[in-house]
Every structure is written in C-alpha cells, then in structure tokens.
Amino acid sequence: MLLYDHKAIEAKWQQYWASHKTFKAINGGNHPKFYALDMFPYPSGAGLHVGHPLGYIASDIVSRYKRHTGHNVLHPMGYDSFGLPAEQYAIQTGQHPAVTTRDNIARYREQMDRLGFSFDWDREVRTSSPDYYKYTQEIFIMLFESWYDKEADRARPIEDLVSRFRESGNTNVQAATEDDLPAFTAEDWNSYTQQQQQEILLNYRLTYLADTEVNWCPALGTVLANDEIVNGVSERGGHPVVRKKMRQWMMRISAFAERLLLDLDDLDWSASIKEIQRNWIGKSVGAMVSFPLEGRQIDVFTTRPDTIYGVTFMTLAPEHELVDQITTDAQRDAVEAYKKVTAARSERERMADVKTISGVFTGAYATHPLSGEQVPVWIGDYVLAGYGTGAVMAVPCGDERDHAFANYFANQEGMPVIKNIFEGVDVSEEAYTAKDETRITNSDFLNGMSYKEAMAAAIAKLEEIGAGKGKTNYRLRDAVFSRQRYWGEPFPVYYKDGLPQMIDAKHLPLELPEVDEYLPTEDGAPPLGRATTWSWCTEENKVVSNDDNRDCVYPLELNTMPGWAGSSWYMFRYMDANNEDEMFAQEAQEYWQNVDLYIGGSEHATGHLLYSRFWVKFLYDRGKVNVEEPFKKMINQGMILGESAFVKELEVEVEGSLEKRFISQGVNAKHLNIKSGRKLHADVSLVNAQNELDVNGFKAWRTDHATTEFICNENGAFKVSREVEKMSKSKFNVVNPDDICDQYGADTLRLYEMFLGPLEQAKPWNTAGITGVYGFIKKLWKLYHNEDGFSVSDQPASADSMRTLHKTIKKVREDIENFSFNTSVSSFMIAVNELTTQSCNSRQVLEPLAILVSPYAPHIAEELWSLLGHDESICTAAFPEFEEQYLVETSKTYPISFNGKMRFTLELPVNASKDELETMVLANDQVQEQLAGKQIRKTIIVPGKIVNFVIG
RNA sequence: GCUCGAGUGGUGGAAUUGGUAGACACGUUGGACUUAAAAUCCAAUGGACAGUAAUGUCCGUACGGGUUCAAGUCCCGUCUCGAGUACCA
Structure with missing residues (x-):
C-alpha cells in the first residue's frame, strides 16, 4: 500500500478493535486504574455535529495514553436517553419515544464508531432501559427510606429515626426538615395511628411529597426545576413559566448544602464552575431575630445583626402569612390593592424590573427586641417570600435596597427618618455597605465596636434574652423531583389512603405503561393518567388493570422522574454495567473508586454536576459507595461554533415597483434604488472556501427564491458574508463529522479538532483549515514509505533525528499531562517536518514515533505499527520514555x-x-x-x- | 449592578520561574509541474521607513501609567468582549 488510503485503513482497524475487544476493561489486576469519562449524550434526532466529539476525542487521547503508560483504563460510553425531545416528537407523530430513542442511538453509535474511540462498548448504559432504571428507582426508594441526622451530619435509615421516636419522641432529634415541626413525646408517638406516623415521617424523609410553589410551564405541560429556567423562561423552547402550587416529590438536597459547599475545595474543577456552585448554594451566616407584635412575632433573617440598632422599619413579602393579620383597618384597602397588583405580575416581569420601588405601610408596629422602640411594618415586593423568612429588618444606613425604599417613601406615614449607627459616616445620600472600616455608634452596648465584635455581641445578647439566635442560611432549595411527562422513570410508588407506599425493590423495574397519547389527560393529570393498566396489586406484586376492584389494588404514581435522575449515578453503573443482581458490586466500586477525569460542557454546572454530587454523598452515607465525590478532576470543553454564511437580499425599486435582488459581498450597490435589505442564512455546504456561493444549488435549495436575480462580482462569483454563531440546524451552519471522515478521515478530524486551540476555549470551526493537518498525516505516512512502498531501515538514526524524537516525546508527555492537546499536534508537525528534512527512515525513530501519535491518530498508527512487523495492537505498546542524553x-x-x-x-x-x-x-x-x-x-x-x- | 474569565498578525493560535514575541497551521501573493483543473512542491508573508542588495532602524501583545538591565508575562487605573447571577436581607 503506497498511497495513504484513509478509508481502507480506518475501516480495517475499527473492525479489528471491535472484533478483538481491544478496549475491554477488566475489573481488577495489578495495573493502576484510570477512569476517564465523558458526559454521556442525549441522543437527539439531529445526530452529531463536529462540536460534539471534541470532548470525546480529548478523553480518548488521555485513555489511550494511559493504556500506553501501563494503566488499566475504564473508558465507557452510554446514553442519557430519557428526555423531552423524543416525547415532543411522540406527541406530534404518535411514534413511541422508545422507538425514536433507539433509532437515534443507532445513529449516534454509527457516527461515534467512525471516529475510532477506544470505548468499552460492553459497558454501555442507557438511562431509559428498564435494566438500568430499575436501579434509579431503587435509589429513590433508598432516599425515601432515609432521613438526615444533623448531629452526625449524614443520612441514616428511617428505621433508626422510628426507633428514636418510639423511645424519646422527636425533641432530641436534630433532623433536616422544614422549620417548626410540632414536638411530640415517645408516648405521643406510640399512641399515633399508622397513618399519623407515616404523615409525620414524610416530613423527615430525604424524598418527600410537599405542596410547593413550583415553576409551571403551561406550554410544556410540566414543572421545571430552577436550573431548567433561564431568564424566567424554560431552558428548552423558551416558554413562559408561572408559579403554581402543586403536590410534588421533593429531594432534600438542602440537607447536604454545607457538605456540597465544603467539598468543592478539594475538587480539581475549573474555578468558574466551583464559583457557580458556591453561588447556587448561597451560604450566608447571620442571625434569626424575632420582633414581637401584639402577641405575634415577625421573624427575620439578617446577615448584619451588628446593625440591629439601625433598624428603621420592617418589610414583609406581600405573600407573607402575617400580612392579613397585622394590617390595620385604615391601611387594609391599600394593602389589598398592592397585594393584587404584585400577584398579577409574573415572575418574569418582577425580575426584569428591579428598579421600580413599590410597597405599602400596613399600619402595624413591631417592637424592637433590644431597644423596645416601635418599628413600622411595611410590605414590599423587593422582599422575596421564598428566601429566609420572607421578612427583613430594614436598615437603610447599611443596605442599599432598604435605603432606596426609605428614600422613596420618605416623609410618608410610617416611614421614620433613617437611623445612622456608623460613626463618622454620612448616610443621607447612600447606604454604607463596607464592613470593616468604621465603628458602631448609637447602639447601646454595641457602641465603639467593630463589625466583627458587634456581630458576636449582638448574637450573644439576642440568644441571652431569647429574641434570636445565630443562623446560617442557604439559597439552595430542595429540588422538585416530579415531572408531568411520559418519557422518564416511573416512580416505584402507589398510594394507599392518600399516603405514598414504596414498591419493594425486588419487584422492580416498574416499567412504563403503554398510553394512547403522550399528552396530559383532559382533567390535567400527567400522561401516565391515560394508562389503563397502571395500578399496583400488593398481593401479586405486579401492575394490574385500573378496573381491578380488589382491595389489594392501589393507584400508581402518575408523575415521572426528571432528566437528572438517571445521570446522577451512571458513573458507578459503568463499573459493573451488566450486573443483573444489584446496581453494581461493592468490589467493582472499590476497585474503580470514582472518575479520574470527567470531560463535558460547563452548562451542567448547577444541574447534573450538583445533583450527582448530592446522590453520591447520599450513597456514601448509606454505605453503597466509599467515595464522597463522583468526579475528581473535570475539564469543560469549549463550544465549537459554526461559521454561518449569509446572502444579502435587497429590496430595490425598479420602474416604480419593488423587486428583490441578491447582491454579492463586495459589489457596489450605489446605482440601485434600495428600499430595504436583510440577510438570509445560506447552507454552508453551498459555500466554498473562498466564500463563493453555489448559486444554482442555492436556488434548488430555496425554491422560494429561485427567481430572484443574483448580482455577482466582476469575476462572476457570488460571495457571501460570514459570521460566527452557535452551530445549529436552524442556522444552516452545521458541519457533519461523517462528511469530514469521508473526505479526510477520522485521524485527520481528531487531530484537527485538537489543533483548533485549547480544549476549554470556545472557537469557530473552519473546514478550510483542515488541509494543514491532512497534509501532516500524509507527510507522516511518507516518512515510512519510498516510491516502491513501505520502507524502514534498521540502521541507527542520526543524532539530529534522535534529538527530534526525544524533544517530541518530552513535549507530548507534558502536553497530555497538562491537557494541552493543541500544542502536541504542533510538535508532531514540527517533528515530521524535521525528520523529512533529515531524510530519516530509521526504525529507531519511526517505531517510537508511531506510538507517540497513536493516542491522537490511532488508525494510521496501527497501520504503521503492523507494517513495522508487529502482530499485536499498538495499544499494548509502551509509551516511549524521554531520555535527556539526546537533547544535550x-x-x-x-x-x-x-x-x-x-x-x-x-x-x-x-x-x-x-x-x-x-x-x-x-x-x-x-x-x-x-x-x-x-x-x-x-x-x-x-x-x-x-x-x-x-x-x- | 455584582462575581469570574479573557483581550497577541488577515484568521485559529504558540511563547517554563519576567529573558530572541508571532512557533505550528490556515489564508494571501509569487513561482514550479500540467493542455487545463485538482493534488503536490518551492519561496515570501506583523506594520512603517531606508537601501539595487545582503541588511538596517523604528513601532508593535486592548488603552494609559508604573516596577525592572529586561514586561505578552508582575503592579495600579481605564476600556471592550464573554460566561454566570439577578432585589438572597
């Protein structure tokens, strides 16, 4: 084989790897383990574009390198195959989402296989497969059967809590729950009915049912989690979202807030993702303070108890439960009117418009717990019902929002003059928010103290007189876990007397029922409400018809789990993917531990990456795994952007009538009578490297513009303008990896994707540039060949060639360790250029060179390796060692x-x-x-x- | 607004602890081969100025200062872009 024929070579080795199971990972052995994982894809109908494999290529290079350096490598792939698009498609076409999903997976697999990835496909997982989701359901049951012990700071079995209740009630139990659960004694507990006991336990479980204000998206017919909403609209589709009260399954992630925050420090993740998670968890340290008011009390959370003597008024959220009770008759009409107005404003309007100040005085006065002064109580929508207690002590001298509010309502009834407690600071114009530079004054026992001293002293005093206590608050809310969708994991739950009961894990999986349509029912129940065989028989332990009237038959849960359920633990399933008896064997997990390198997009910062950390901590507490974090090191690859092509369309006046013209870039249009203009996307496949449009192709594609006249440049060509945008079908700028593989081969594509720039940076795709690396591959091939064919000499290499080789070994080793793949490709090019100049064809250099490039360009490396006379795959060859002596x-x-x-x-x-x-x-x-x-x-x-x- | 990150040729991007800025490619220009095209190969390519030329001088890493023998790299200030967040008390 003289000519480099990428198609034959790549097909040959892909087949070889598959039939020899070259990349099958074994659990155990003497080699050090290495677990490299990619965020598994959702198999969409559009297939892969060149942006998708970027991370897979990087992790594949590391995996192949680690095999060369004597590691036992686990490098699996699978599919996050539950999700909305397949269901939306099902609604439109009636095709079962399982069918759509299966077809899409087949296409993804085909595309991935062409790229020469070293995945161990025997360990593939699909979250939508019952063999997999039965364990997702099992984890749900485990969560239901657990509570969070704050004292031990870990999750424990619920039986443990029950026995404590039986012995001493709940007064000595420190559990993560909603605030203010009523206290009961052991006698109380033992006197409760089974039903009452279950209701109480529901308040303690790590997954629980609750009526909560949720983000309801009418267009999608489902609720959305906070991280599924971007700028007040749904992340998928951009539909409006409204607040609605619904009974939902919740996940008590808030119990883990402190650990999720603390353990971030030890993760080798990018600073920005860690920062996003820190902000999302939103820890603030301060105090709870109670302000008495006519036998009631208003509780507030504040991070500035040091400013307690600066309280000038109080503000409650309009939804606050005390508002109606405390409002005076004189103010009632005004308060009612204001509540009406704020309730009508959507969440989005409220967010978009943060500058407008609004509020109303309730007429009520609370008592300052320390000074005893009367403090007017207002309501205002700058106070959020969902954070803290939904009420604030307003300190205008130290808080900008309070200051703005006080200023806006200055001189009105119920708005006193701003109290200033900062020594030597003028707060008449703006609040003083710095903490460390002044002393407190006008504050009784706090006078003369610094911020820090006053914080501690104020909390101590409040605790002493029973008017407050130190408290840490988190922004992180419990996660809504119910979705009103079809294509998700069914909950292993049936209802008996309105109380949820778990199906025993040994009867799982509870498989999705068939439905006639994938839409909500007429009365608004989720799609599973359409299933006619969707009841649970507790005697036969199986799903039975809804018409079954026996006493042992109960209705099943109609909601399904959200997309993040299956992805929160999949990294462990790969360790023992074909285990039919348990989610994974303990030994398998103890061997592989957790993921050494995780590569994926940064868009999962507050979703998948937070939820999976939560589940892993839970599994750790319950003894299922021996690690507290799923992903030790993570790299977030940057997006590959598309270069869109635009055709400029003008509307010109010709003899009194308006006509359309397309005008080439760079053509002077002054002689035309232009009325208006716009640019249309042109499919990038119709544009060549010189930005010239295939005009006939365009006309055939956009038949609606087939008759429009094209004004070309002086060379008769029509040039388009270019713009960098996100790569997407709707922008007609998608580049398909299959086309690149056909034309240049997978090795070239792999090298080029790496060559584009640092992995973590976003960068535009430009197919024209690929000829550079294609040329490199051909030059590499030529090093091993002369006119007659394969030719490598057994003569020792020159000192120059040895220097080139070892310089490259050093660089490539360093680059892979540092994930700097782009510079490796450059150094390969330099090496091949130098060796070509040196006319080197010595085995001494060319053999190690083949191994060096094999993680990047595995097919050509295998072919050269076999031409060099080896029978084994190059994957088993040891990576060349760098020897300093050659560089001296x-x-x-x-x-x-x-x-x-x-x-x-x-x-x-x-x-x-x-x-x-x-x-x-x-x-x-x-x-x-x-x-x-x-x-x-x-x-x-x-x-x-x-x-x-x-x-x- | 706040938090984090980034600004280097026409383009993507290189450049240990401060030590030859622009590696490697793309593109462009010129040339070779060819009936022609493609492919391939060779040469030039940050800008300005001077010289027939080899070459030389000056300016250059967003902008303005500073530290240093020496700054893309360190410090201060400004601007622009990107990401996250959005009244979180």
Missing part, C-alpha cells in the same frame, strides 16, 4: 541584547560560566560595533538564557 547540546544560541533590545544571536558553549561568556561576547566584533564607543554601564548575564548590556 554543546552550544546554545544566546540572544545578545543592548538596553534590553535583542540585536543578534551568538553560538556559545553551553557550559561556559558567566565570566567566560562575558569574555567571549566582548571579544565579538558585532558587540564592538553595537557599542560604537559607548560605555557599558552594566552587564547582565544569565547562563543558558541571555546576555544584556546596559550602555549609554
């Missing part, structure tokens, strides 16, 4: 600078001392020339680096 040089090219400016270079002995260097350099003619009689004021010589003269 006798001389070094020194830059000689004058006043910091490099003037020329000199070859000087590498081992010369400072003094020797100085003597040699000064003896040089060029130096004397540069000096031109000027004096040397200072000489800086750094051996191995530089020589610099300061002259003048």
